[in-house]
Amino acid sequence: MxxxxxxxxxxxxxxxxxxxxxxxxxxxxLRRRSLREPxxxxxxxxxxxxxxxxxxxxxxxxxxxxxxxxxxxxxxxxxxxxxxxxxxxxxxxxxxxxxxxxxxxxxxxxxxxxxxxxxxxxxxxxxxxxxxxxxxxxxxxxxxxxxxxxxxxxxxxxxxxxxxxxxxxxxxxxxxxxxxxxxxxxxxxxxxxxxxxxxxxxxxxxxxxxxxxxxxxxxxxxxxxxxxxHSVAVMYLGQVVEQAPAEAFDRGLLHPYAVALRSTEPRILDDGVEPVERVVLRGEPPSAVAPPAGCRFAPRCPIVEDHCRRVAPDLVEATPGHLVRCHRPGDLTLSGVARADAGTPAEV
Ligand SMILES: Nc1ncnc2c1ncn2[C@@H]1O[C@H](COP(=O)(O)OP(=O)(O)OP(=O)(O)O)[C@@H](O)[C@H]1O
Ligand SMILES: [Mg+2]
Known part of the structure; x- marks a missing residue:
């Protein structure tokens, strides 16, 4: 934009x-197989x-x-x-x-x-x-x-x-x-x-x-x-986990899932493709039939803490126009993705 x-x-x-x-x-x-089934x-x-x-x-x-x-x-x-x-x-x-x-x-x-x-x-x-x-x-x-x-x-x-x-x-x-x-x-x-x-x-x-x-x-x-x-919403299991101006996707993403998703997109520069460290998420998204208690991303999150598994985070405004649903916003960073100083070791 x-x-x-x-x-x-x-x-x-x-x-x-x-x-x-x-x-x-x-x-x-979902169709029930018997009336006793919840x-x-x-x-x-x-x-x-x-x-x-x-x-x-x-x-x-x-x-x-x-x-x-x-x-x-x-x-x-x-x-x-x-x-x-x-x-x-x-x-x-x-x-x-x-x-x-x-x-x-x-x-x-x-x-x-x-x-x-x-x-x-x-x-x-x-x-x-x-x-x-x-x-x-x-x-x-x-x-x-x-x-x-x-x-x-x-x-x-x-x-x-x-x-x-x-x-x-x-x-x-x-x-x-x-x-x-x-x-x-x-x-x-x-x-x-x-x-x-x-x-x-x-x-x-x-x-x-x-x-x-x-x-x-x-x-x-x-x-x-x-x-x-102009603005991009990142969805995970039926919810928006981050919504940010498109520019924030170059650096400045706050949700670990959004950072991981962004890390799968290589950056094409004029003189070639810049290698970007990838956050490989373990496992598949959990079932949308019984979403996990607490943060829905917790089972796959590289920086999960006990608190995340118990308490669902709200979607809050970090800065005007930038919303995030995470207890540890901005804590997962990658060189070349979340920070300008490429070469810094990734924290995962
Ligand atoms: N008519 C339906 N009946 C039952 N479940 C449905 C129906 N439509 C979608 N779902 C389920 O709802 C969830 C969301 O599906 P949806 O098609 O919205 O995902 P999506 O993000 O568009 O996926 P994709 O990237 O594959 O297009 C999935 O678990 C899907 O199986
Ligand atoms: Mg679809």
Whole structure:
């Protein structure tokens, strides 16, 4: 993120809030084999609160199964929270009521399955627009197709005549044509090769500068997330364990899980790849059916103390805009990751 990506504000006012998630919980009940068996559920999202303003991007990262897509489905109103509230758009509409009405749109990983193979590109994009007059519809569809970098002749092509990157551009055209306040991108560039990824990320940044749409950008790929996000939330077992400005990921991460995740991403420098010490976490994430008592990361944490196993830490603000859920924030450091003075021995 660079300063020129910061959206303009009227007389220094903050841009409006277009996503407000308050203590959202989504549990999936498990089927019981007998009535005597206790009721159990998967704690997919377990008390997430995030806010996002117009023109900004919130990144969400974390291992497979940590709840990223479930949070995405709550944000797009495809599912309702078990408890808590998810409001979208400048009017703060509950996400479930806004779903399908154009306030919030989504782009997923596999563009081929998102597009109807029998529909020409123009029809697919127009379908996302809903009830507007024909001239208005044609104009907006043309604009959306041009905005994603496709020439007008693509309008009369079918999905099978397009490359994966072109198909994803059509999905993005569908998402932007109704001028939503918010777009959820769930692994939207993950299946594209590196150069196509770069093109699509540049496209998303340009569209955001032009339209002020906010993005929630979910990905396994921390590097892609850092490139497009203003703020990044790191999830672990259904909870946010750290949320920080993208710059903090170069140095200044505070949660041991976030430091470990960051350490798996090599830093590409102009003259090669800088080796970064890796924190290899032992074991798999514990079951989301029975999350551990105390800190959920304690069973895998390299700097765990007794206290961590007993008492669950709260998510607290370390500095403005930087939140962390840890009893020992900042205590796990790595040369080249958390500290500027590369060469210092890692403490693990
Ligand atoms: N419909 C469902 N019914 C039961 N459990 C579910 C359902 N959807 C998700 N889960 C469970 O909820 C947890 C979170 O899943 P989710 O798909 O949100 O993770 P994710 O972070 O998006 O993972 P990935 O990186 O693999 O996409 C997992 O344990 C998953 O098995
Ligand atoms: Mg997912």
């Amino acid at each position: 660079t300063d020129d990506r910061t959206p303009p504000t009227a007389q220094g006012d903050e841009p409006e809030i277009v996503l407000d998630v308050q203590d959202a919980v989504r549990h999936y009940p 009721r159990r559920s998967v704690h997919a999202v377990d008390g997430v609160s995030v806010r996002l303003r117009s023109g900004r991007t919130l990144g969400i990262v974390g291992e497979s199964g940590c709840g990223k897509s479930t949070l995405g489905r709550l944000i797009t109103g495809l599912e309702t929270p078990t408890s808590g509230a998810v409001r979208v758009g400048a009017n703060g509409t509950p996400a479930a009521a806004a779903s399908g009405r154009g306030t919030v749109q989504a782009v997923f990983q596999d563009p081929a399955s998102a597009l109807d193979p029998r529909m020409m590109v123009r029809q697919s994009v127009a379908e996302a627009l809903g009830g507007v007059g024909r001239d208005e519809r044609d104009r907006r569809v043309d604009e959306a197709i041009a905005a994603v970098g496709l020439t007008p002749d693509f309008g009369s092509r079918y999905p099978h005549e397009l490359s994966g990157g072109q198909q994803q551009r059509v999905c993005i055209a569908r998402a932007i044509v109704g001028e939503p306040d918010l777009i959820l991108l769930d692994e939207a560039v993950s299946s594209l090769d590196a150069s196509l990824q770069a093109q699509i990320l540049d496209l998303l940044e340009r569209l955001q500068r032009d339209t002020g749409t906010a993005y929630v950008f979910i990905s396994h790929d921390l590097r892609a997330v850092r490139q497009v996000s």
